[in-house]
Amino acid sequence: MKFLGRSDQERLHFIENDKIRKLLKLHDKKLLLELSCRTNNAIEIKLLNSRIEDSTKIFIKNYVREWFDLETDLALFYKIAAKDKLLKNLVHRFYGLRLIKIYDFFQALCWAIFGQQINLAFAYTLYRRFIENYGEKLTYKNQDYWLFPNSDIIAGLSVAELMKLQLTGKKSEYIIGLAGQIEEGNLSKESLLEKSDFNEAKNALVKIRGIGPWTANYVLMRCLGDPSAFPIEDVGLHNAIKLQLNLEQKPTIEEIRNLAAGWTNWQAYATFYLYRSLV
């Protein structure tokens, strides 16, 4: 909840009274979910705007399982973390925290690109403008619920149109180019997941204009579910480490490599716990 609620510019979910509302779309039908926690710690999911059908139920369950990464066995992470000087305090503080994923692949790519080389607050401003200009919405009981813009709409935009939102020319080109690649069928979450390993997926991603090592790792971590994804160039990660270890200066890449030497296949979780320490 804390992580999901970290920006008041968030438009893709809405938190109120310890409940999360989120709009999804399945076969042209908008579904407004409300998630809450039962006393037995189970997640309760209600569909607010229509009656639920069995096929829809399966989709929603799978969506939520992936969104909150419910299949991962945290005990294995905590075993490693208990002996790690950077992680041992964090796993205690944030016990039970799971890596919040970005289910939608195009959204994950756009979010990463928005966030390149600018502060998070401004990245959220760009993200909000993008959603409010090009996304669909459902108004329910006087509250707007948004869907992330579909790549088909974005593929048809001009650079000048996106620059009106204050994206740089370069970022506008990247976003439109990616949307086009997705529309042409050259790029998809499914095709990347079908590759023999995540390293191949990373190689494919960094070949695309606008996606460097940081963005590739970020998307592998937040969307594709690569446990070893590690955006080591990430300034947020650097600041979190500096804060945890009470350093005078941000750590170098080499120092981070040493600190992370024992994180094999848990780099993504370690990064997410470090991110969480900054919220």
Next chain:
DNA sequence: GCCCAGGTGTCTG
């Protein structure tokens, strides 16, 4: 006014 932001592409020597 200055420096830094959850980087990447391009140019240069």
Next chain:
DNA sequence: CAGACACATGGG
């Protein structure tokens, strides 16, 4: 191939 630099603007 490493290193410099532009990008573009918000926020502290």
